[in-house]
Every structure is written in structure tokens, then in C-alpha cells.
Amino acid sequence: MMDNRKQYEEQGYVIYRHVLDDALMREAQEHVLHLMKLRPDLPPEKFEHVLFPDDPFFVRLTGDERLLDIVESYIGPDIALFGAHYFCKMPYTGQAVLWHQDGSYWPLDPMEVVTLWLAVDESTRENGCLRVIPRSHKLALQTMGASTGVPNVLDSEIDPSFVNEAEAVDIELNPGDVEVHHPNIIHGSEANRSPKRRCGLAIRYISTRTRILWDKWPTFVLRGEAVPGVNAYLDRPSYVEGKHMSFRGAERWAQRKEFRP
DSSP states (O other): OHHHHHHHHHHSEEEEOSOSOHHHHHHHHHHHHHHHHHOTTSOGGGEEGGGOSSOHHHHHHHTOHHHHHHHHHHHOSOEEEEEEEEEEEOTTTOOBEEEEEGGGGOOEESOOEEEEEEESSOBOTTTTOEEEOTTGGGSOOOOOEEOOSSOBSSSEEOOGGGOOGGGOEEEOBOTTOEEEEOTTOEEEEOOOOSSSOEEEEEEEEEETTSEEOSTTOOOEEEESOOOTTTOOOOOOOOOOBTTBOOOTTGGGGTTTOOSOO
């Protein structure tokens, strides 16, 4: 963990291989298909956590102990889910994510947050993998400007003068691999012009010391303890057969008998 933490501090990102097992990643792929059927009105790039707070598998996946073990090494043992976003780029049509800093969008005080980018599908240069500018996390957070000249997921980007694309690193991942990055690092991804889908789940974890400045923001405590008076947290959703996607261990969620996934 020390070597990973050192790279994170020096470069702003680090990669962990083979974090989650193949069976769970197949369930995550099924979850994306489930969401596509549930919300056919939305492009798959727009599947954000605010759409499904009553989704046991979503909380089970983002609260996996193997992910939380990584998170704890960056922000400590009291961990809450701030948000998550499936960036699911369909073949040939999946949109780009222009260069940006995550923290510029987030109303967090203090900014004790880390992003884990979980590869749901194989992520390659050809299908629009995540790209980062190493060491750019040392730049202060900038205001993101509107950008609609080309189709893109966020409709915004950082001032191009802050970006040296010659320094960009392509983050190629297999399902179950995880990339961790700093809220200030400049990153993005190209459009998917390949015949292969590219889906990743960007999960944003905060310390429970961090206050969310948006009202009624759906969030869960995933490990440790909440700090009284800081945020309001939701109860974990119960699994209801026929309503929710089935997954391994769903029966333990039927009555919320266990706090842990």
C-alpha cells in the first residue's frame, strides 16, 4: 500500500489489478443491462447514482470490502458513498469525456474524497479508455467551462491551456481492475469508435468528516461511523425479488439483516 500511496501522492493516480472477481464483474455487466431496460430514455453514459438509491446491487457493489480496503488507505476508516457514475460507451456511438477535474463539480467541505474507477468491461485505447495527465493534481481546482462543440458526456471541460496532451497516459484495464485518482487530476477519455462496449463505474468515496453541501443528496455510510450532524445518510435498500436485479447474496439483503454487503 505504501508504494501505491507514494505514486498517488506524486502522480495523482495509481492502478490496482484484479481487485474484483470475474463473477461479480459479470453481475456488474448484467446490472448495466438492467439499467438500460429500466431507463431506456437515458443514454448509458448518464447512469448516475441519483437514479437508483433503492438498488441493493448498486450498494453491494460500491460497498465491496475489497474496494473499501483500498479507499481506507487514502481517506481513513469512516467511509461514505458520495456518488457513482457508469460511464458506459456503446460501440461506435459512445461519447467523449473532455478534460476536466472532478473536484470542480463537487460541493464538498473539506475535499476529503477519492475516486475509484472500476473497469466493468475491458477498457482500451480503441474503445475510449480513461486518460490522465500525471502530476496535474498539483494544480488548484479550476472552473470548468461549457463545451458543446462536440458531443461529450459532461458538456464541459477545463481551459485547454492547462492541458498538455503529450503527457497523457492511457489507462488500459481489464474487468475488475481499479484506477484510483485524486479529485484535482486532469483526466478524460476519447469517444468509442470501436465495435466493443466500454463501461466503467467511477465511484466517489468521502470521509464521513466531509460535508455534502447539496440538500437531500442520496448517500450511504459504507464503513465505520458517521460523524453526527455532518450529513444525512440513507438506510441500505432491502432486496425485493421481482423488483430488483438478482445477485449472489441477495437473500442477505431481503430484510437488511447485515450492514456489510
